[in-house]
Amino acid sequence: MFKYLYYKVGFMEGSMYRVSSRQYTIIKTLNDYLVGGFRYVDVREVAKALNTNVSDLMRDLAELESKGLIKTQRLSKYLVRLSDLGIKYLNEGLPEFKLLQVLVNLNSRGIKSLRVDELKEVSKLSDDEFSASLGILRRFNVISISRNVVDVSLDNAKIQEFSKYLEDVKELLSRLNEGLIVGSLDSKLQSIKRRGFIVVDEIKELSVGLTDVALEAIRNNLIIAKDIVTVLTPELISSGGWKDVEFKEFDLSIEVPMVYPSRKHPYIEFLNYVRDIVVSMGFEEVKGPHLELEFWNFDVLYVPQYHPARTITDVYFVKEGVQVRYDVDEEVMSIVRRVHEDGGPANSLGWGYRWDPKKALKLILRTHTTSVSMRTIYERGEGEYRCFSLDRVFRPDTPDPTHLMEFHQLEGIIVGKEVSFKHLLGFFKEFARRLGLGDVIFKPAYFPFTEPSVEGYVKHPKLGWIEVFPGGMFRPEVLRPLRVVNCNVAAWGIGIDRIAMMVLGIDDIRELYSNSLDVIKGMKIPKTLLKG
Amino acid sequence: MxxxxxxxxxxxxxxxxxxxxxxxxxxxxxxxxxxxxxxxxxxxxxxxxxxxxxGVDNGFKEVVVRDSDVEVIASNKPSYRPYVLGAIVKGLSLDEESITQIIQLQEKLHLSYCGDRALVAIGLHDYSKITPPIYYKAVSEYRFKPLGYDEEMSIREILSKVDKGVRYRHLVRDGEYPLLVDSKGMVLSMPPIINGDYTRITTNTTQFFIDITGTDLELMSRVLNVVIGALLERGDEVTVFKVRVLDGDRIIWSPRYDVKVFKVGLDDVKSLLGIDLSVEEVIKCLNSMGFNVKVLDLRSLEVRVPPYRIDVMHVVDIIEDIAIAYGYDRLTPTLLPPTHNGSIHPIEGFSRIVRDLMIGLGFNEVVNFMLVDSEYLSDLSIGNYVILENPRMKAYSAVRNSLIPSILQAVRINSLTSKNIKLFEVGDVVELSNNGFRSSRKLAVAISTAETTLTDVLVVLKSLMNMLGINYSLSRCSSNLMISGRCGEVVVRGAVIGIVGEVHPRILNYLGITLPVALLEINLSSILQIISG
Known part of the structure; x- marks a missing residue:
């Protein structure tokens, strides 16, 4: 776009007009029209020339007018069209014409006068039509009325004059049939407007033209387009220079680069979200060692020492040489032994084998956080309390999309005199609700340390019903050695990774433990967390 | 029926x-x-x-086990597989399908309860072929036709040629092979490997001898009862006979196919399940689960448990069956209002604060496994960590005692796509010392750009400790991981709680990292302990 209309040579800043580039184009357009002989130009023409619409231009026009560079001219025009009545009369003839025909008819039958109401009767016109027609005929002296009696001794010269009038009106109506734009309403139009033959719409038009001041300024090269800037610099702000520049419009459709905020790991965020839910349900978080004695991991849980879950295929054993401080109570150990061997004081038949303390004191990586629950119950005994732990557990496996050798378990216990199996189900249902997992269905299940045992299923968007909530009531064989006799304990141990995958919408469990920023970047904040 | x-x-x-x-x-x-x-x-x-x-059956049929004068003599038995039990079942009528089912039962039991035959092995024989007494003994060698073969073989041949022999030979000791033979020297089986072909079961077999050998008498007895329970279904007049096992000075009557009797109180049911059931309902539930029931009084029942229900050890096992029969879907899940306010563990609360500060400092959080490659740790000259006895993969053969090895791996992985790396991890480690081990929560920070120096992590340390309100000092140290003279220990109240340093280029070369790396690791558990006094 050109910047100056004419090159300016040595004029003082003060007398210049700085206008925006668009205002500058408006002035140039008006000047071009002026050269072509048009002093005023319709704004619609100006808008067309600037490739925009009128409403967008109004602000610029107002600014230019306030600077005295343009003047505006507002014109009104009228669009005249026939009303329904007008169309009717055009087709059927005017009522005064009909009345004249009646009069002529009466006259030819020798009637020279009759009363107004008698005339109306024979004319078959409506009240309005009749009184208007009577008035017009009287004005043209076709008839005269005295004492309510109409004189119908017709004069031919008068009738001719009246017929000419009728012709004029008819011609006007047929001309208006297509609609007509007029600068003003003359007396004829006024009169048929009064009689409701036409409707008139006013059309306002705006024209603009350059003022003498503008013409003078153009001659002297005093109208200049403002500089366009793309960046508001500190210098422009403090110097006030921003007043003399124009800010370039941003193209909002242009793509900008993506920035990834440094963020917490989505999986840890999810785990903390789960923590907050469980805490809100009245649970206190507890922790225990990752390295654990088989005793706390299995024996206290009444898992017989020959159970397949206690072999090298299912448990990571620790290579010898680690110093162990055995934090095992001798008395508890001896009751555990008796419970395994013959049921001991737990009113159980027991497993009926020779229990080996050496096996119990082997060091492993915990296979579940139920060992933490065992230590917690051992420390606190009977009472009314709820505890949970959310930490890593380990089981020999080869990583693939659905398996890992270490993963997180959410473990919890509800201890109390009145705690029963239905409360465990109630916990699962509420927990699922708060996690946004929907409804839970329950099926019987088996775990060596709980009876009754249950598995809760929730609906996965792709996989259908999947098992996510294993739990049960700790067996008396588990509780008795920990000196819990008068309380029930509802317990659950949830593989939270599977739920995390559901919530985070990922299909490969290894991504939960990713240390690749590319993978982490790709994980959006899940809806469940956004909804709080 | x-x-x-x-x-x-x-x-x-x-x-x-x-x-x-x-x-x-x-x-x-x-x-x-x-x-x-x-x-x-x-x-x-x-x-x-x-x-x-x-509801076709109402409870189970209690059978009377009859005596017999058949003896199983266990003398000179193998020391590592010291026990044998047996039972005779007569009146069977078998077809191909029922033989398939019974062998399937035997195999499933072997794989689960029997620890793939290591704990218990089951042998099924055509009793009509056997001439009692039966001997269980250890032999150094013997020749017999193994099941499914036409010719006699030596034990050594069986262990090297026959499929089952190869598969289970790790369960026997050289020269001390377990063998069951009858009085004529015919081989019933070489437990836990293979049966003899002589006593093979066919559709003509009507009498079974069941042998059970193993290391745990109680477990053997349970397994035997499951097998007997199944065989009782295969004929209208099936009868079970006891055998007398002469085990040294001991005489064991086998099987002990006894009904187990429990007293179930309705109050126990209510306490455990949280629902109040009528006596009639409980009886209906118990019958539908195959138990026999006698009413003792208004609030208690005698429940008779069939011998094959070896899972029932306690009243709670029966109560579970009541719940299952009643229907889990009919138990109303009930939310028990909390008795206390919940709380997160202090170290988790502290970790959240530290993570927030690290994010504020513009670092990205990563997560790594606690299991690491022990060889990698020793290449980094890191000592004092827990090694696994039975790793599945070398990559996960040790437990980390520091976050540094894994965060260095994270730097390596991300350096492939980024030249401006700022990472941290908050995670658990297991530290070993002379008096044991402990789990600790640590923070590791890694910075790697072309211009990275020790100053970068010192800034992080200072900013972090300032926000936490902890005074610390730095003292020189030597580390195999760091450049000499460009690392230091973080000391708080006289205790070393962390380390900072520039990673030695030898390590960077080893990892294939081409930009300098500065590290910080501090023990959050120790700091929290100091803060909490």
Missing amino acids: KSRIRFDELGEYLTKLKCEVEEVRGDTLVYEASHDRPDLFSAEGLGRALRSLK
Whole structure:
């Protein structure tokens, strides 16, 4: 776009007009029209020339007018069209014409006068039509009325004059049939407007033209387009220079680069979200060692020492040489032994084998956080309390999309005199609700340390019903050695990774433990967390 | 008594038996039974349980085990597999299908309860071929026809040529092979490897001798009862006979196919399940689960448990069956209002604060496994960590005692796509010392750009400690990981709680990292301990 209309040579800043580039184009357009002989130009023409619409231009026009560079001219025009009545009369003839025909008819039958109401009767016109027609005929002296009696001794010269009038009106109506734009309403139009033959719409038009001041300024090269800037610099702000520049419009459709905020790991965020839910349900978080004695991991849980879950295929054993401080109570150990061997004081038949303390004191990586629950119950005994732990557990496996050798378990216990199996189900249902997992269905299940045992299923968007909530009531064989006799304990141990995958919408469990920023970047904040 | 079950009914019943339908192929249904219900490992047991659920049977038929004068003499027995039990079952009528089912039961028991035959082995024999007494002994060698072979072989040949011999030879000791032979020297079996062909079971067999050998008498007895329970379903007049096992000075009567008796109080049911059931309801539930019931008084019942229900050890096992029969879907889940306010563990609260500060400093959080490659740790000259006895993969063969090895791996991985790396991890480690081990929560920070120096991590340390309000000092140290003179220990109140340094280029070369790396690691557990006083 050109910047100056004419090159300016040595004029003082003060007398210049700085206008925006668009205002500058408006002035140039008006000047071009002026050269072509048009002093005023319709704004619609100006808008067309600037490739925009009128409403967008109004602000610029107002600014230019306030600077005295343009003047505006507002014109009104009228669009005249026939009303329904007008169309009717055009087709059927005017009522005064009909009345004249009646009069002529009466006259030819020798009637020279009759009363107004008698005339109306024979004319078959409506009240309005009749009184208007009577008035017009009287004005043209076709008839005269005295004492309510109409004189119908017709004069031919008068009738001719009246017929000419009728012709004029008819011609006007047929001309208006297509609609007509007029600068003003003359007396004829006024009169048929009064009689409701036409409707008139006013059309306002705006024209603009350059003022003498503008013409003078153009001659002297005093109208200049403002500089366009793309960046508001500190210098422009403090110097006030921003007043003399124009800010370039941003193209909002242009793509900008993506920035990834440094963020917490989505999986840890999810785990903390789960923590907050469980805490809100009245649970206190507890922790225990990752390295654990088989005793706390299995024996206290009444898992017989020959159970397949206690072999090298299912448990990571620790290579010898680690110093162990055995934090095992001798008395508890001896009751555990008796419970395994013959049921001991737990009113159980027991497993009926020779229990080996050496096996119990082997060091492993915990296979579940139920060992933490065992230590917690051992420390606190009977009472009314709820505890949970959310930490890593380990089981020999080869990583693939659905398996890992270490993963997180959410473990919890509800201890109390009145705690029963239905409360465990109630916990699962509420927990699922708060996690946004929907409804839970329950099926019987088996775990060596709980009876009754249950598995809760929730609906996965792709996989259908999947098992996510294993739990049960700790067996008396588990509780008795920990000196819990008068309380029930509802317990659950949830593989939270599977739920995390559901919530985070990922299909490969290894991504939960990713240390690749590319993978982490790709994980959006899940809806469940956004909804709080 | 015969009865038909609709397919949709079957699914519901199987759920009550903790069985899961895996597949339906024509008239074959594949289901997975729960570990605690070996009595459902065969068609006989499943059919029996379904009859109870459907109400065709009302409880179970209590059988009387008869005496016999058959002896099993266990002298000179193998030291590592010291026990033998047996039973005789007569009056069987078998066809090909029932033999398949019984062998399937035997195999499923072997794989689960019997620890793949290491703990217990089951042998089934045509009793009419056997001339008692039966001997259980250790031999150094013997020749016999193994099951399914036409010619005699030596034990050594069997262990090297026959499939089962190769598969299970790790369960026997050289020169001390377990053998069951009858008085004529005919081989019943070489447990836990293979039976003799002589006593093979056919559709003409009507009498069974069952041998059970193993290391745990109680477990053996339970397994035997499951097998007997299934065989009782295969004939109208099946009778079980005891044998007398002469085990050194001991005489063991086998089987002990005894009904177990428990007293179940309605109050116990209410306490555990949280629902109040009437006596009639409880009896109905128990019968449908195959128990016999006698009413003792208004609030208690005598429940008689069939010998093959080896999972029942305690009243709670019976109460679970009541709940299952009643229907888990009929138990109303009830939310017990909390008795206390919940709380997160202090170290988790502290970790959240530290993570927030690290994010504020513009670092990205990563997560790594606690299991690491022990060889990698020793390449980094890191000592004092826990090594696993039985790792599945070398990559996960040790437990980390520091976050540094894994965060260095994270730097390596991310350096492939970024030249401006700022990472941190907050995670657990297991530290070893002379007096044991402990789990600790640590923070590791890694910075790697072309211009990275020690200053960068010192800034992080200072900013972090300032926000936490902790005074610390730095003292020189030497580390195999760091450049000499460009690392230091972080000391708080006289205790070393962390380390900062520039990673030695030798390590960077080893890892294939081409930009300098500065590290910080501090022990959050120790800091929290200091803060909490």
